[in-house]
Amino acid sequence: MSKEGLKLGKLTALDEAQAKYFEAVKEALKDPVCEEIPIEEALGRVLAADVKAGEDVPNFTRSTVDGYAVFGEETFGCSEENPVYLKLAGRVPMGEGTSLSLEKGQAVRVATGGMLPFKANAVVMIEHTELYGDTVEIKRAVAPGDNVIRKGQDVEAGETLLKRGHRLRTQDIGALAGIGRVWVSVTRKPVVGIISTGDEVIDAAKKPAIGQIRDMNSYGLVAEVIKANGDYRLYGIVEDEFNSLKKKMIKALAECDLVLLSGGSSVDVRDVAADVINDLGEPGVLIHGVAIKPGKPTILALVGEKPIIGLPGHPVSALVNYELFGLPVIRMLTGENVIQPLRGTLRARIGRNVARVANRAEFIRVTLREEAGEWWAVPVLGESGMISTMVKADGLIAIPMEKTGLEAGELVEVKLFD
Amino acid sequence: MSKEGLKLGKLTALDEAQAKYFEAVKEALKDPVCEEIPIEEALGRVLAADVKAGEDVPNFTRSTVDGYAVFGEETFGCSEENPVYLKLAGRVPMGEGTSLSLEKGQAVRVATGGMLPFKANAVVMIEHTELYGDTVEIKRAVAPGDNVIRKGQDVEAGETLLKRGHRLRTQDIGALAGIGRVWVSVTRKPVVGIISTGDEVIDAAKKPAIGQIRDMNSYGLVAEVIKANGDYRLYGIVEDEFNSLKKKMIKALAECDLVLLSGGSSVDVRDVAADVINDLGEPGVLIHGVAIKPGKPTILALVGEKPIIGLPGHPVSALVNYELFGLPVIRMLTGENVIQPLRGTLRARIGRNVARVANRAEFIRVTLREEAGEWWAVPVLGESGMISTMVKADGLIAIPMEKTGLEAGELVEVKLFD
Numbered sequence: 001m002s003k004e005g006l007k008l009g010k011l012t013a014l015d016e017a018q019a020k021y022f023e024a025v026k027e028a029l030k031d032p033v034c035e036e037i038p039i040e041e042a043l044g045r046v047l048a049a050d051v052k053a054g055e056d057v058p059n060f061t062r063s064t065v066d067g068y069a070v071f072g073e074e075t076f077g078c079s080e081e082n083p084v085y086l087k088l089a090g091r092v093p094m095g096e097g098t099s100l101s102l103e104k105g106q107a108v109r110v111a112t113g114g115m116l117p118f119k120a121n122a123v124v125m126i127e128h129t130e131l132y133g134d135t136v137e138i139k140r141a142v143a144p145g146d147n148v149i150r151k152g153q154d155v156e157a158g159e160t161l162l163k164r165g166h167r168l169r170t171q172d173i174g175a176l177a178g179i180g181r182v183w184v185s186v187t188r189k190p191v192v193g194i195i196s197t198g199d200e201v202i203d204a205a206k207k208p209a210i211g212q213i214r215d216m217n218s219y220g221l222v223a224e225v226i227k228a229n230g231d232y233r234l235y236g237i238v239e240d241e242f243n244s245l246k247k248k249m250i251k252a253l254a255e256c257d258l259v260l261l262s263g264g265s266s267v268d269v270r271d272v273a274a275d276v277i278n279d280l281g282e283p284g285v286l287i288h289g290v291a292i293k294p295g296k297p298t299i300l301a302l303v304g305e306k307p308i309i310g311l312p313g314h315p316v317s318a319l320v321n322y323e324l325f326g327l328p329v330i331r332m333l334t335g336e337n338v339i340q341p342l343r344g345t346l347r348a349r350i351g352r353n354v355a356r357v358a359n360r361a362e363f364i365r366v367t368l369r370e371e372a373g374e375w376w377a378v379p380v381l382g383e384s385g386m387i388s389t390m391v392k393a394d395g396l397i398a399i400p401m402e403k404t405g406l407e408a409g410e411l412v413e414v415k416l417f418d
Numbered sequence: 419m420s421k422e423g424l425k426l427g428k429l430t431a432l433d434e435a436q437a438k439y440f441e442a443v444k445e446a447l448k449d450p451v452c453e454e455i456p457i458e459e460a461l462g463r464v465l466a467a468d469v470k471a472g473e474d475v476p477n478f479t480r481s482t483v484d485g486y487a488v489f490g491e492e493t494f495g496c497s498e499e500n501p502v503y504l505k506l507a508g509r510v511p512m513g514e515g516t517s518l519s520l521e522k523g524q525a526v527r528v529a530t531g532g533m534l535p536f537k538a539n540a541v542v543m544i545e546h547t548e549l550y551g552d553t554v555e556i557k558r559a560v561a562p563g564d565n566v567i568r569k570g571q572d573v574e575a576g577e578t579l580l581k582r583g584h585r586l587r588t589q590d591i592g593a594l595a596g597i598g599r600v601w602v603s604v605t606r607k608p609v610v611g612i613i614s615t616g617d618e619v620i621d622a623a624k625k626p627a628i629g630q631i632r633d634m635n636s637y638g639l640v641a642e643v644i645k646a647n648g649d650y651r652l653y654g655i656v657e658d659e660f661n662s663l664k665k666k667m668i669k670a671l672a673e674c675d676l677v678l679l680s681g682g683s684s685v686d687v688r689d690v691a692a693d694v695i696n697d698l699g700e701p702g703v704l705i706h707g708v709a710i711k712p713g714k715p716t717i718l719a720l721v722g723e724k725p726i727i728g729l730p731g732h733p734v735s736a737l738v739n740y741e742l743f744g745l746p747v748i749r750m751l752t753g754e755n756v757i758q759p760l761r762g763t764l765r766a767r768i769g770r771n772v773a774r775v776a777n778r779a780e781f782i783r784v785t786l787r788e789e790a791g792e793w794w795a796v797p798v799l800g801e802s803g804m805i806s807t808m809v810k811a812d813g814l815i816a817i818p819m820e821k822t823g824l825e826a827g828e829l830v831e832v833k834l835f836d
Binding site: 058060094113179198200211 | 457458460461475476477478480482512513514515516530531532533567571572573579580586587588589590591592593594595596597598600616617618619622623624625626627628629630631632633634635636637638640641642644645658731732733737760761762763764765786800801802803804805806808809811812813833834835836
């Protein structure tokens, strides 16, 4: 009797696999290399150091509206029917400082963004005033601080505006400009090596003979790495053989910060990949087989400080598992603080009953349609070897291991593809 | 009596402003220019033409598991206790075609991704079999079609895989590789001109004197344009004067597909921008003033087929209004089918009562924190002239015009920043 299959042994639960692997990667990682870049190129990059403001923003107390700078206290209780009258004591020109100092009973004209005269503590909007000669009629009360940004109220000199490890968003780029940091120190983009394996896999530019299939995973992963602000290196397709794979892996490990291996989903080939990784160095394969669908044969490994992730060969499985394991590791390599970022979902009702194989967290592709103001998520049927199921889908829903399935009409959270 | 302010007249409701402006832009737009690019660079780009598959994927019927190809019908009713025995008729080598044809009573060994012998219609997973010499014991039934991807089942020859106007996601790049389309025809990136105005605004690299403020909006908008897959051109800072602005606008309109003007939020300056736009050509300013907070003074205009958007000067207002008006226009310029894409949100409870000024749709910055398994959205206080409020925030919530406010504990949808 020849016993094949079942070589994976016990599958690790998804949460456990992520916790254990990310912890191991974190411990092994060296500090990321840094570089200075102009802020126009810094979107999505991760700060290599805290950013402190060198000066106050704004550097003067300014008005947020068009109107009259006043002492808020002098307008208390006034209204359309019961206005207060102040004496116009001047106008502040835009873009310049003013030496005016407000006296009791006075108002000074300021435009949006203009500097307030000294001592003034609020601005009445022009819409709530009338001007009669040099007398300003105030028809609405303002409290001290109203319609004003105090010197340093936006950003204070010496304040830490952004922390090391923060991934820069559009507003952060604007804020960096605001404090005059037009160059910024960020961590270098991690270099991600991509290797496809499989004797049936051929280059996407070639025409497949019967029995062959084009390499989709290399290109899907290239796109994912670009989206994650990484640099990629393509190592092409390697045959399912120990020495060929080992040679390619040595090269990729030398040149990259992370190696993504895809394919090799058949039992024998999985073993080749695991054997090669264990041969390359300690600690080697940490987890082999995760209780998720699609994606069971995933390999999570480390050789020295370099993470290696063996993704399943089926294109749907490869992309789903990349998101679960690859993307968080890329974020760790950039030194990002938040490894599992907040993620938007869309609430929808599931379009039909979904049964689930017990003891595996399952990810289901869905399309979305709106009906009577509600979103409905309709499962896309098809094997995880079919990329077209991902092309048709708008997002994924997860059925956690505890649940046995979903009932039609049940509310679910759809993770949208972007 | 001198009457200042209130020059905007009646504000247009947000929905109405978007509908009217987007319709006008759509009618004026020319077909986008196209270019051929390699798929490695195509993430986020928009297809210029339908993509049809030239051939079947896969081009042979393949197994999705390791196991034995069988006639599903011959396994009906079999189980661990009541197995079926089939004769091993051969093995299919990986990556090659096979000329084997299955006969009744036979099973053929196939690996994941391997070709099925002719006539076989299902595969039994190796885990549910035992091999005794050349006899295969089948311990679980499979239905015809189980564990198989038929020739052309993923993508059929002649099928339209992706439609013109589709924005390419990672899985679409994988699918293009799968059908051998390693170059693809996409629409050219729209060129977006960015102009800042304001006499108090200075270049971000310079040190502001009292009364001056650095240009944040140009850099924030650069980042937004990059994120939207556009190309940007910076035109620097223009003083609030008719002829200077007109000269700069003529240049920007000649070189760009869309012009974003920011600043000029004070009443007089808004008029300068509107006057210049109306002077440049028909139809000119279509909407001037939208009932939103932050963002009231927004200008939505067209000169010939070129859209021009005048964003408020306050940095928070500029970014919020860019998202509402600028981003959809960039998507239209790329020829994207879906102008308002599905967007993920996070459900949270609002952390405190929020009152709202009547008759304006209001966008509130919030930070998120988790408490006892629930998300709480806490409003970030501060003027829309303070970029730090956007830096601290994790997302935005909208209070529509019909509502007067939010009660502490009420459920809201947070649009996350990414």
